[in-house]
Amino acid sequence: MKSIYFKETLFRNSLSFTGGLILILSLPVYSFAQAQGVDEPWFGISLPPALTPHSTPIALNDLGPALAVVPENEESFIELAGDRLALDLERIVDFSRQSRVSKELGGDQLWGRVSGFPSGENTIKWAAEQLQNAGIEDVRLQRFAQVDGAEFWLAEQWEVRLLGGSQFGTGSQDIVLQSSMALAPSSIPGGQLIAPVVYVGKGSQAELMHIDVRGKIAVQHITPQAHLVFERASAVPSARRLIELGALAVINMVDQPGNERVRDFSNCGGPCFNLGGQDSWFLQQVFNSAAEQGSFADLQMKLSLQSQSHTNLTALNAVAVIPGDSMNESIVVNAHADAWFDGAGDNGDGLSVLLALGRHFSKPKNRLRHNLVLVVSAGHHSSGLNGPRNAVRMNPDLFENALLIFNLEHVAQRNISRARFFFEDGYRQYTADATEAPIVVGITNESTVLQDLFRQGTAIYGTNFVSSSSTMASGEGGGYRDAGKPIVTTMQAPPLYHTSGEVLEVISVPGMERMARFMAFFLKQIDTLDESGIN
Incomplete structure (x- = not known):
C-alpha cells in the first residue's frame, strides 16, 4: 500500500480556522479487502481510532474558502x-x-x-x-x-462494547466503540445488557422478513443524505419496529465523516445508540469476516448506560x-x-x-x-x-x-x-x-x-x-x-x-x-x- 503523509502547519488567517491535524491520504489504487484469517486479532481488520474531542473529522489544508466580497x-x-x-x-x-x-x-x-x-x-x-x-x-x-x-433526558455515561473471543482471531480482545452515543430516552434495567448481535441492513420490511431479532441487539445501517434530520422519518420508525419485533436494543451504524459522536434521533422505543463512521466501518468488516468464518452467531455486545431526567430547570x-x-x-x-x-x-x-x-x-x-x-x-x-x-x-x-x-x-x-x-x-x-x-x-x-x-x-x-x-x-x-x-x-x-x-x-x-x-x-x-x- 502506498500512502501520502503530510502534516498541516499551525496557522490562523482570514480564510478559515485551522489546527494541527495530521492527515493521511491514501491513493485509491488498491482494494481494501483485508486478511480474513483467524490467526490475527479480529480477523486482521484494522481497529477503529479513538474519539478525539474538539478535532475535525475532515481533511483540510490551506486551500480555504474564497474571500468575502466587500462592496x-x-x-x-x-x-x-x-x-x-x-x-x-x-x-x-x-x-x-x-x-x-x-x-x-x-x-x-x-x-x-x-x-x-x-x-x-x-x-x-x-x-x-x-x-x-x-x-x-x-x-x-x-x-x-x-x-x-417536561423532562430533559441526558445520558451521563455509556458504553458500547464488542466482546472478544478467539473465534474472531487469536488475541481478539473486547473493543469499546468510542464514537457511540446513547439516544433519548434510552433505559437499560440494571444499567447493563449483554446479548447476541444481528445485522438487519436498512431495517426494511423486505429484509426483516428473513431475520429473527428476538432477544438480540439489532444493528441497522444508515447512510445520511445530508445531516441526520433527513433520516429521522425512516430510521426512528425502523428502530421502533425492531424493538416491537423483540430486539433488546438497536445500534445505528451511521456513515458519517471520521469517527465522530452523533447526537440525533430519539424515541426509538427502547435502548438505542448511534455509532460514528469508522466504528461502523470496523463493525461492518467484522460482520462480513465472521459470516465468512462461520462465527457470526458468536458475536455479542455489552451495552452500558447511566442517564438522568432533569426537571424544574x-x-x-x-x-x-x-x-x-x-x-x-x-x-x-x-x-x-x-x-x-x-x-x-x-x-x-x-x-x-x-x-x-x-x-x-x-x-x-x-x-x-x-x-x-x-x-x-x-x-x-x-x-x-x-x-x-x-x-x-x-x-x-x-x-x-x-x-x-x-x-x-x-x-x-x-x-x-x-x-x-x-x-x-x-x-x-x-x-x-x-x-x-x-x-x-x-x-x-x-x-x-x-x-x-x-x-x-x-x-x-x-x-x-x-x-x-x-x-x-x-x-x-x-x-x-x-x-x-x-x-x-x-x-x-x-x-x-x-x-x-x-x-x-x-x-x-x-x-x-x-x-x-x-x-x-x-x-x-x-x-x-x-x-x-x-x-
Missing part, C-alpha cells in the same frame, strides 16, 4: 469583517469546551452549551454583555422556567432593542445560543453574525427607521425550555408590532463531501471545498419581495443560497409561530450537524462575513418597507 461603500464596516466574527466564534465554542472540562452533564462524553445548565446561561450572559458593550442600552436578560411536566433569553428613528414596528433577528458538543456551526456561526449586526446597527449612522430586536435565544434543544416561545410570551410589546422574524441558524459551515482518498483502515475520508454548504431559505409567507432580496444578496455577496423556494421554519421557527408573523429562516444542512466534529476548523470565516454583510443589506432593504410591502 466599495462597505469598506468601513469593520464590525462585519470575518476576523472580528471569528473572535466571537472562538469564545462561543470555548463555553462548550468548558462544559466538557467541568463535566456539568454528568461526565465528559457529552458536552455543549446546554440551556438549563451553566454552559448555556454563561453563553447568554456573555452575549448580552457584548451587545451592551456595543452601545445598546435596552438589553433584557429574561429568565423562564421549564414547562410543567430554568434558562435565559437575552433580548436587545435598538430603537428605530421613526417607526413603531419592529424587525426581529434571532440566533440560538445552545448547542451540542462544540457547536461551531449550530449555532455558533449564527450567533456570531447576530452580534456583528448588533455592533453595526447600534452606530447612529446605521440606525434603522424600525426598531431592531436582537434575540439571543436559549434555543430548542432542552425539553421544556423553548427560547423563542418564551421570547414571544415575555415581550408582547415587541412581537405584536413585528414586521417579520428572521432566524439565523447554521449559516457558515464549509461544504463537505466524500474525498478520493481513504483512512488507513479503508474508510473513505471527507474533505471541504472552497465554498460554504448550501443555505436553505424559508419564507413562511412566500413573499416575492423577500425572495428577490435573497437573489440580490447572492449577486452582491456570493452567499450560497439554494435556488428553490421554501416555507421551511425549522429549528427556532417552531417557537416563533406563536407570534403569527412572517418568519424567514436561513439554515444549512451539512453532515456535521449535532456531532462532535462540528468544530472551529469546519467553519468558513469568509462565509460568516458574507452572511453578516448580506444580513446588513437585507435589513436595510426591509427597513424601507411596511407590512403591505413584504406580503
Whole structure:
C-alpha cells in the first residue's frame, strides 16, 4: 500500500480556522479487502481510532474558502469583517469546551452549551454583555422556567462494547466503540445488557422478513443524505419496529465523516445508540469476516448506560432593542445560543453574525427607521425550555408590532463531501471545498419581495443560497409561530450537524462575513418597507 503523509502547519488567517491535524491520504489504487484469517486479532481488520474531542473529522489544508466580497461603500464596516466574527466564534465554542472540562452533564462524553445548565446561561450572559458593550442600552436578560411536566433526558455515561473471543482471531480482545452515543430516552434495567448481535441492513420490511431479532441487539445501517434530520422519518420508525419485533436494543451504524459522536434521533422505543463512521466501518468488516468464518452467531455486545431526567430547570433569553428613528414596528433577528458538543456551526456561526449586526446597527449612522430586536435565544434543544416561545410570551410589546422574524441558524459551515482518498483502515475520508454548504431559505409567507432580496444578496455577496423556494421554519421557527408573523429562516444542512466534529476548523470565516454583510443589506432593504410591502 502506498500512502501520502503530510502534516498541516499551525496557522490562523482570514480564510478559515485551522489546527494541527495530521492527515493521511491514501491513493485509491488498491482494494481494501483485508486478511480474513483467524490467526490475527479480529480477523486482521484494522481497529477503529479513538474519539478525539474538539478535532475535525475532515481533511483540510490551506486551500480555504474564497474571500468575502466587500462592496466599495462597505469598506468601513469593520464590525462585519470575518476576523472580528471569528473572535466571537472562538469564545462561543470555548463555553462548550468548558462544559466538557467541568463535566456539568454528568461526565465528559457529552458536552455543549446546554440551556438549563451553566454552559448555556454563561453563553447568554456573555452575549448580552457584548451587545451592551456595543452601545445598546435596552438589553433584557429574561429568565423562564421549564414547562410543567417536561423532562430533559441526558445520558451521563455509556458504553458500547464488542466482546472478544478467539473465534474472531487469536488475541481478539473486547473493543469499546468510542464514537457511540446513547439516544433519548434510552433505559437499560440494571444499567447493563449483554446479548447476541444481528445485522438487519436498512431495517426494511423486505429484509426483516428473513431475520429473527428476538432477544438480540439489532444493528441497522444508515447512510445520511445530508445531516441526520433527513433520516429521522425512516430510521426512528425502523428502530421502533425492531424493538416491537423483540430486539433488546438497536445500534445505528451511521456513515458519517471520521469517527465522530452523533447526537440525533430519539424515541426509538427502547435502548438505542448511534455509532460514528469508522466504528461502523470496523463493525461492518467484522460482520462480513465472521459470516465468512462461520462465527457470526458468536458475536455479542455489552451495552452500558447511566442517564438522568432533569426537571424544574430554568434558562435565559437575552433580548436587545435598538430603537428605530421613526417607526413603531419592529424587525426581529434571532440566533440560538445552545448547542451540542462544540457547536461551531449550530449555532455558533449564527450567533456570531447576530452580534456583528448588533455592533453595526447600534452606530447612529446605521440606525434603522424600525426598531431592531436582537434575540439571543436559549434555543430548542432542552425539553421544556423553548427560547423563542418564551421570547414571544415575555415581550408582547415587541412581537405584536413585528414586521417579520428572521432566524439565523447554521449559516457558515464549509461544504463537505466524500474525498478520493481513504483512512488507513479503508474508510473513505471527507474533505471541504472552497465554498460554504448550501443555505436553505424559508419564507413562511412566500413573499416575492423577500425572495428577490435573497437573489440580490447572492449577486452582491456570493452567499450560497439554494435556488428553490421554501416555507421551511425549522429549528427556532417552531417557537416563533406563536407570534403569527412572517418568519424567514436561513439554515444549512451539512453532515456535521449535532456531532462532535462540528468544530472551529469546519467553519468558513469568509462565509460568516458574507452572511453578516448580506444580513446588513437585507435589513436595510426591509427597513424601507411596511407590512403591505413584504406580503
